[in-house]
Amino acid sequence: MSTELSPIDKAKFVAAKKAVEFVEDGMRVGLGTGSTAAWMVRCLGELVRDEGLKIKGVPTSTRTAQLAREVGIEVVSLDAAKWLDITIDGADEFDGDLNLIKGGGGALLQEKIVATASDQMIVIADAGKEVETLGQFPLPVELVPFGWQTTQALIEETLVSLDVLARKSTLRMNGDTPFVTDEGNHILDLHLKRIGNAQQTAMVLNQMPGVVENGLFIDICDRVVIGYGDGRVEVRDINAGTIEENMLDFVESENVFSDLAD
Numbered sequence: 001m002s003t004e005l006s007p008i009d010k011a012k013f014v015a016a017k018k019a020v021e022f023v024e025d026g027m028r029v030g031l032g033t034g035s036t037a038a039w040m041v042r043c044l045g046e047l048v049r050d051e052g053l054k055i056k057g058v059p060t061s062t063r064t065a066q067l068a069r070e071v072g073i074e075v076v077s078l079d080a081a082k083w084l085d086i087t088i089d090g091a092d093e094f095d096g097d098l099n100l101i102k103g104g105g106g107a108l109l110q111e112k113i114v115a116t117a118s119d120q121m122i123v124i125a126d127a128g129k130e131v132e133t134l135g136q137f138p139l140p141v142e143l144v145p146f147g148w149q150t151t152q153a154l155i156e157e158t159l160v161s162l163d164v165l166a167r168k169s170t171l172r173m174n175g176d177t178p179f180v181t182d183e184g185n186h187i188l189d190l191h192l193k194r195i196g197n198a199q200q201t202a203m204v205l206n207q208m209p210g211v212v213e214n215g216l217f218i219d220i221c222d223r224v225v226i227g228y229g230d231g232r233v234e235v236r237d238i239n240a241g242t243i244e245e246n247m248l249d250f251v252e253s254e255n256v257f258s259d260l261a262d
């Protein structure tokens, strides 16, 4: 079974497998969105089914909510949970300070609300997501549909004052129509190449009328679990640096793989 996985999927899987070790019985858990987070939801589902782990999961997208229910996790709303013990989510990029770019899958708004309402946020990622400076991955910005072109023009104008290398932006599409988020908004992807001051960029973007949220997660993530294609995992803590490195076994979770729908 494991030989069917590409090295990148193996890396995502081992990161997810390691991260669920931080989830304890009775916890309220924020469930991220994306291909890496999907592994984590499946691994949690396995613990719920096979080991009787009792958790309440707060999903960050309709996709994740559906998957969580499929694998047997009790799903509750954030308002019902009120506060979360832990959130585990993927990322598009992370830097040495564990600041992130998220939103490649368009779920950044719910993801940021959920992560911010958690005692700790753990990011799971393959090693290729680590960057020296954020910005090679296009920065997603969620916009209300009303007047989005005006908002885009305002953003492009304002980028001139920010420490970024490039300033192109594109509306994310879903075929011939604009992509629509779970909250009914659009996503503008900012092709900045290098974001010199991520905190300032995040603040300036969020002050603009029409902008709902941006994909920069600054000072939110506590730990990153980095997975490698050969099964190695590294746990990096915001305060303590690398706190654990080991190898994980692919075979023990064959039932997680066999559940895979995509």
Ligand SMILES: O=C[C@H](O)[C@H](O)[C@H](O)COP(=O)(O)O
Pocket: 032, 033, 034, 035, 036, 037, 089, 090, 091, 092, 101, 102, 103, 104, 105, 106, 107, 108, 111
């Ligand atoms: O909106 C999507 C999320 O921020 C994802 O967590 C992020 O795009 C990473 O996704 P993946 O694990 O599929 O690379």
